Amino acid sequence: MSKITQAARGQPCQIRIMGVCNKNPETTVLAHYRLTGTCGMGMKPPDYLGAFCCSACHDVVDGRVDIGLSQDERDLLLAEGVMRTLVLLEKMGLIHWE
Numbered sequence: 001m002s003k004i005t006q007a008a009r010g011q012p013c014q015i016r017i018m019g020v021c022n023k024n025p026e027t028t029v030l031a032h033y034r035l036t037g038t039c040g041m042g043m044k045p046p047d048y049l050g051a052f053c054c055s056a057c058h059d060v061v062d063g064r065v066d067i068g069l070s071q072d073e074r075d076l077l078l079a080e081g082v083m084r085t086l087v088l089l090e091k092m093g094l095i096h097w098e
Helices: 003-007 055-061 071-091
Strands: 029-032 050-053
Touching: 003 029, 003 050, 029 055, 050 055, 050 071, 055 071
Parallel strands: none
Antiparallel strands: 029 050
């Protein structure tokens, strides 16, 4: 388990779907954005393409729970969560931009 994956524990959800997010940091995991060319059969995307995500929001962005969003809308929510998570990871000292 990477330091980024471990860092998700206890963090607030960065996807924050209104009416869905359980706001419970005890359920937070790293939800990976599946960007073409970075993942595939037996290959997960890199952890820096992940968002700190509560279990409820994770179910929606992964398509396990349907709340009427299109795939594009779910992708956008997850991408925004990845960007917010990148900011937090830099503040935590887990990634560095030069």
